[in-house]
Amino acid sequence: MNMLAIVGSLRKNSYNLRLAKTIRxxxxxxxxxxxxxxxxxxHFNEDLEDG
Known part of the structure; x- marks a missing residue:
């Protein structure tokens, strides 16, 4: 089975990204x-706003 995770944030410490990686x-x-x-x-990457 193939699945795709779409994480709505690119932040380095995104909980959703960490969760997706853990599941994988x-x-x-x-x-x-x-x-x-x-x-x-x-517009999904809040880290770009910090600079």
Whole structure:
């Protein structure tokens, strides 16, 4: 089974990104979880506002 995770934040310490990565690590043998790259959409990246 293939699954796609869309995380709505690119922050370094995003809880949702950490959760998606943990799920991928723990259940990688049961399904393929890919995390969508939304880096080309800067309005999702709050770290860009800090600079």
């Amino acid at each position: 690590e723990r259940f990688g043998g049961e399904f393929d979880l890919r995390i969508a790259d939304i880096g080309s959409l800067p």
